[in-house]
Amino acid sequence: xxxxxSGTADPIDQFFAILAAPGRIxxxxxxxxxxxxxxxxxxxxxxxxxxxxxxxxxxxxxxxPADAVVRMQRRHLEAMVTGRLNAQAAILRGLLTCEGSxxxxxxxxxSLPGPPGSAGRVAPISSESVTAQHARTA
Amino acid sequence: xxxxxxxxxxxxxxVVSDDRGDIEASLTDPTxxxxxxxxxxxxxxxxxxxxxxxxxxxxxxxxxxxxxxxVPGTGTVYVDSQLSIIRQREVAxxxxxxxxxxxxxxxxxxxxxxxxxxxxxxxLFEVKDALAKKxxxxxxxxxxxxxxxxxxETYTRETWISASAPAxxxxxxxxxxxxxxxxxxxxxxxxxVASEGVADAEPDQPVGIRGQGQRRVRRxxxxxxxxxxxxxxxxxxxWEPLKLIYRRCxxxxxxxxxxxxxxxxxxxxxxxxxxxxxxxxxxxxxTSLQALPFTSELAATxxxxxxxRQGTRIDDFRDEDPGRILxxxxxxEMAAFEERPHSPxxxxxxxxxxxxxxxxxxxxxxxxxxxxxxxxxxxxxALAWIDEYADLQGNGYVSYQRRNTETGLENQCWKDSWDSIxxxxxxxxxFPRATCELQGYAYDAKMRGxxxxxxxxxxxxxxxxxxxxxxxxxxxxxxxxxVTDGEYFAVALDTDGRQVDSLTSxxxxxLWSGIVDRSKARAVARHLTGPRLFSGWGIRTLAEGExxxxxxxxxxxxxxxxxxxxxxxxxxxxxxxxxxxxxxAGIMAAAEIFAGRLPEAFGGYPRSSTRxxxxxxxxxxxxxxxxxxxLLLLRAGLGLEPDGEHLIVDPALPDWxxxxxxxxxxxxxxxxxxxGRGRVKTDRLTGR
Numbered sequence: 140x141x142x143x144x145s146g147t148a149d150p151i152d153q154f155f156a157i158l159a160a161p162g163r164i165x166x167x168x169x170x171x172x173x174x175x176x177x178x179x180x181x182x183x184x185x186x187x188x189x190x191x192x193x194x195x196x197x198x199x200x201x202x203x204p205a206d207a208v209v210r211m212q213r214r215h216l217e218a219m220v221t222g223r224l225n226a227q228a229a230i231l232r233g234l235l236t237c238e239g240s241x242x243x244x245x246x247x248x249x250s251l252p253g254p255p256g257s258a259g260r261v262a263p264i265s266s267e268s269v270t271a272q273h274a275r276t277a
Numbered sequence: 278x279x280x281x282x283x284x285x286x287x288x289x290x291x292v293v294s295d296d297r298g299d300i301e302a303s304l305t306d307p308t309x310x311x312x313x314x315x316x317x318x319x320x321x322x323x324x325x326x327x328x329x330x331x332x333x334x335x336x337x338x339x340x341x342x343x344x345x346x347x348v349p350g351t352g353t354v355y356v357d358s359q360l361s362i363i364r365q366r367e368v369a370x371x372x373x374x375x376x377x378x379x380x381x382x383x384x385x386x387x388x389x390x391x392x393x394x395x396x397x398x399x400x401l402f403e404v405k406d407a408l409a410k411k412x413x414x415x416x417x418x419x420x421x422x423x424x425x426x427x428x429x430e431t432y433t434r435e436t437w438i439s440a441s442a443p444a445x446x447x448x449x450x451x452x453x454x455x456x457x458x459x460x461x462x463x464x465x466x467x468x469x470v471a472s473e474g475v476a477d478a479e480p481d482q483p484v485g486i487r488g489q490g491q492r493r494v495r496r497x498x499x500x501x502x503x504x505x506x507x508x509x510x511x512x513x514x515x516w517e518p519l520k521l522i523y524r525r526c527x528x529x530x531x532x533x534x535x536x537x538x539x540x541x542x543x544x545x546x547x548x549x550x551x552x553x554x555x556x557x558x559x560x561x562x563x564t565s566l567q568a569l570p571f572t573s574e575l576a577a578t579x580x581x582x583x584x585x586r587q588g589t590r591i592d593d594f595r596d597e598d599p600g601r602i603l604x605x606x607x608x609x610e611m612a613a614f615e616e617r618p619h620s621p622x623x624x625x626x627x628x629x630x631x632x633x634x635x636x637x638x639x640x641x642x643x644x645x646x647x648x649x650x651x652x653x654x655x656x657x658x659a660l661a662w663i664d665e666y667a668d669l670q671g672n673g674y675v676s677y678q679r680r681n682t683e684t685g686l687e688n689q690c691w692k693d694s695w696d697s698i699x700x701x702x703x704x705x706x707x708f709p710r711a712t713c714e715l716q717g718y719a720y721d722a723k724m725r726g727x728x729x730x731x732x733x734x735x736x737x738x739x740x741x742x743x744x745x746x747x748x749x750x751x752x753x754x755x756x757x758x759x760v761t762d763g764e765y766f767a768v769a770l771d772t773d774g775r776q777v778d779s780l781t782s783x784x785x786x787x788l789w790s791g792i793v794d795r796s797k798a799r800a801v802a803r804h805l806t807g808p809r810l811f812s813g814w815g816i817r818t819l820a821e822g823e824x825x826x827x828x829x830x831x832x833x834x835x836x837x838x839x840x841x842x843x844x845x846x847x848x849x850x851x852x853x854x855x856x857x858x859x860x861x862a863g864i865m866a867a868a869e870i871f872a873g874r875l876p877e878a879f880g881g882y883p884r885s886s887t888r889x890x891x892x893x894x895x896x897x898x899x900x901x902x903x904x905x906x907x908l909l910l911l912r913a914g915l916g917l918e919p920d921g922e923h924l925i926v927d928p929a930l931p932d933w934x935x936x937x938x939x940x941x942x943x944x945x946x947x948x949x950x951x952x953g954r955g956r957v958k959t960d961r962l963t964g965r
Binding site: 166168169222225227228231232233234241242245246249250251252253254256257258259260261263264265266267268269270273 | 612
């Protein structure tokens with residue numbers, strides 16, 4: 140099925156809309172490449188065509204040629220753009236295929252969010268508890 | 278099992294077999310054909326008329342090529358065979374084996390020759406931790422090949438095995454019924470290809486993991502090694518072993534070269550053979566620094582590859598932050614299913630500042646401002662990480678603590694074992710930990726970043742800010758880390774800001790970074806070459822007399838050649854020429870005993886008591902930063918230092934080395950010769 144219309148919050152559309160918002164991102168500063176995502180199977184597949192020109196991002200739904208063409212199921216693409224699936228792991232697992240420039244895909248993955256719930260902080264651990272833990276395991 | 282052999286490709290494909298060329302692996306026995314961190318063959322056994330073979334000799338022809346001379350039968354001392362078998366193997370995207378059977382009799386012989394083959398597709402992590410598999414195995418015959426297959430959900434890997442001679446293909450291998458004429462020969466070529474496969478399909482040819490043909494790779498390897506050796510500067514020395522050591526270093530560095538998928542034509546140093554043939558932030562950077570005077574290509578590729586994968590988000594599983602430089606990248610099943618965080622994993626606290634250090638050092642040698650300009654954003658992000666993400670305690674120091682508490686690394690500095698950081702009494706500090714060398718690297722990164730900001734990025738305001746921050750860090754560091762009663766720097770500050778007060782080799786890295794006040798440097802140098810730290814062969818990781826000191830403890834008493842090479846550089850930075858020459862003397866003498874290939878670490882026993890360095894048992898050899906150590910020691914001994922468009926040569930070498938020369942040193946000066954005569958009497962310190 141084609142993407143949901145504006146109003147409903149399709150996570151994939153949302154992700155690409157934010158990515159292309161003017162002045163939003165410095166992730167691709169100085170970079171240029173095109174990456175197309177094909178989600179779904181065969182004739183039913185949806186396309187997101189990302190053009191990065193000297194760091195400026197534009198996204199269209201055209202099935203236009205690109206440096207890297209990435210094919211995956213829609214649910215996996217959705218998981219990836221919401222941080223629930225790591226792009227590199229997806230490649231290794233065979234969940235996505237990349238035709239063309241792997242470098243372009245590696246560059247693109249910088250824009251993907253981290254896993255939901257990553258806090259960036261953990262509680263400190265005391266010297267007593269580290270020493271005790273290793274006394275037990277030693 | 279007989280003695281294991283290793284051969285490899287300049288990549289992450291390698292074979293570990295016994296001296297007959299056979300592979301008989303189990304989950305816990307690390308032999309096999311490995312590619313992309315996966316074991317594609319766990320069994321590869323040759324028999325003739327049902328008999329196993331015995332090796333008469335095994336020749337390592339090149340780092341990617343071995344030849345086995347074999348005869349039928351096992352277990353006898355006396356060999357009188359009418360048959361010889363020659364097996365020559367080259368590693369590529371799998372391997373290629375030429376099998377020749379020679380009949381020495383006057384009669385023809387009928388032979389049943391069999392190759393048994395199986396693949397367990399174990400992930401390297403599973404080999405190390407002996408874990409069980411979760412997917413299904415199958416075999417099929419396709420296009421004249423035996424295909425071994427493993428599938429778990431959409432993850433597939435296949436091993437394709439074929440022969441040039443007519444073969445009977447069964448599930449467990451290939452067999453040949455042959456007749457060999459008197460004094461005649463039979464031969465076949467065997468091809469083994471590691472393939473990615475396709476989920477839920479049976480492709481009729483191998484799907485290349487890298488999409489490159491095997492033949493091309495093989496041709497490139499032979500040419501690549503010759504070119505690599507030919508391009509390197511020449512070393513001459515009155516002390517003959519130096520030439521052998523140098524040659525060994527260059528060949529091992531060539532073997533350790535690794536190409537990433539995104540930069541196929543370029544190479545960077547992987548961390549070690551065979552288990553660490555992948556990008557490691559820390560190891561690749563240190564090795565690139567060591568090799569920089571001799572080859573700058575490794576540094577350039579390392580910088581680009583690490584920038585490409587620089588962290589951009591908060592990911593607790595991978596310990597990733599924006600700007601952080603990766604720790605380790607892996608390609609196996611466990612990384613694929615996110616059972617291990619190596620896709621890539623970011624848990625280290627030193628590679629990020631060291632990235633900036635390498636970038637600056639690279640420019641000083643090469644003058645390649647183009648690369649420095651293209652990596653400006655990455656370098657700024659790395660510098661920002663130091664202040665915004667690494668200061669875990671808000672006290673102005675770089676600290677580390679893993680957020681992935683299941684599979685992340687507890688110790689995110691180079692001494693990464695559980696007991697490496699301790700108080701004098703042996704207690705272990707809590708987390709976060711602010712180890713001292715990290716502050717040194719951060720200081721150096723800011724100073725060098727400032728130089729690049731002024732020179733290349735044309736941002737003097739940023740340069741001023743970095744220098745101001747560096748000066749402030751240095752002032753605080755010399756106050757907070759200085760152990761007054763011992764006159765050295767504490768190995769770390771703990772969570773209460775208290776000194777973790779043992780005496781360690783980390784002090785030497787502090788000299789290298791430049792963070793040490795001039796007034797304190799003499800005392801530090803005295804410790805480094807004093808009896809508690811210096812064994813005569815080198816500087817121990819932890820000083821004798823500390824509670825956890827153990828001369829064969831991994832990071833608590835052994836001598837690491839890599840560590841020593843940076844300490845020698847550090848001693849030179851502060852003008853301690855004789856002390857640096859003593860380190861050169863000790864490690865070079867050890868290198869001679871190890872036939873040019875320094876191990877990762879050796880025992881910290883005093884030289885006077887053992888007379889030879891005792892190798893620390895470790896699975897990885899050569900190790901990249903041990904391979905690079907003699908190169909950096911040579912630099913330190915000759916006192917090579919770029920100064921603008923010139924190269925300063927200020928030798929301080931052991932007297933017994935005599936005249937030492939590097940010819941055609943590449944750099945911004947094009948090519949230059951560096952010459953020195955050994956005059957420093959190092960025997961008193963080294964106890965030679």
